[in-house]
Amino acid sequence: MPTPRTIAIDGPAGAGKSTIGALVAERLGYLFLDTGAMYRAVAHAAMRRGVDPDDADALGRLAREVRIAIGPPTVRDGRAYTVLLDGEDVTWAIRSGDIDRVVPQVARVPAVRDAMVEQQRALAGNGRVVMVGRDIGTVVLPDAERKVFLTASAAERARRRGDELAARGEVRPRQELLHEILRRDEIDSERVVSPLRPAEDAVVVQTDWLSVGQALDKVLRVIARPAA
Numbered sequence: 001m002p003t004p005r006t007i008a009i010d011g012p013a014g015a016g017k018s019t020i021g022a023l024v025a026e027r028l029g030y031l032f033l034d035t036g037a038m039y040r041a042v043a044h045a046a047m048r049r050g051v052d053p054d055d056a057d058a059l060g061r062l063a064r065e066v067r068i069a070i071g072p073p074t075v076r077d078g079r080a081y082t083v084l085l086d087g088e089d090v091t092w093a094i095r096s097g098d099i100d101r102v103v104p105q106v107a108r109v110p111a112v113r114d115a116m117v118e119q120q121r122a123l124a125g126n127g128r129v130v131m132v133g134r135d136i137g138t139v140v141l142p143d144a145e146r147k148v149f150l151t152a153s154a155a156e157r158a159r160r161r162g163d164e165l166a167a168r169g170e171v172r173p174r175q176e177l178l179h180e181i182l183r184r185d186e187i188d189s190e191r192v193v194s195p196l197r198p199a200e201d202a203v204v205v206q207t208d209w210l211s212v213g214q215a216l217d218k219v220l221r222v223i224a225r226p227a228a
């Protein structure tokens with residue numbers, strides 16, 4: 001059976017898209033593209049340059065100006081990929097709590113999305129790609145051959161985010177993380193352009209009680225299944 005050539009994985013913050021997406025890509029020998037990293041890089045550039053997160057025009061211009069490159073890891077420090085912003089390695093900088101808070105505001109600006117979606121489609125042009133984000137199955141690659149919507153309860157997602165930050169030495173109260181996740185879900189789900197929602201033909205995978213290995217198996221089974 002031929003393997004699908006483009007796989008879209010969407011879902012809310014902390015559902016495990018990046019972890020599972022990277023593993024699926026590795027297993028299939030496909031390119032992995034975490035589109036969240038691109039929005040994070042634009043948010044980082046905006047903070048650096050003092051661009052007001054409410055200034056949609058300035059954010060749109062910035063998104064067209066910056067050069068974002070995502071490629072294989074250049075340092076062996078646990079990263080799944082390296083993110084370059086105008087040539088500078090921002091892989092870890094874009095994972096900070098400050099960026100978590102600003103990024104949904106930046107990502108809801110239509111001109112920012114247009115600039116990112118154009119680049120994402122170009123990167124998927126040759127196929128053999130696993131792309132993860134919020135709107136991949138609905139907007140970026142509506143013809144993707146397999147679509148997975150990965151999700152988990154907010155409490156579980158806050159727990160995972162807490163563990164992830166703790167592993168990097170940043171200890172944050174669980175309640176605070178839960179609050180942030182709920183706020184981000186709300187902004188991502190209620191924005192007018194490309195809101196977070198499963199595509200009609202996506203398979204929803206609930207991961208609350210699953211280990212990474214179990215979630216991976218489940219997603220690989222969905223991918224291997226003949227398309228409906």
Ligand code: CDP
Pocket residue numbers: 012013014015017018035036037039040103104105107108132133134135136184188
């Ligand atoms: O890793 P986590 O799921 O927490 O977030 P992410 O995937 O890195 O995405 C960060 C933010 O970028 C999201 O909260 C969205 O606001 C935005 N985003 C988006 O709007 N569309 C995408 N395709 C990917 C991310």
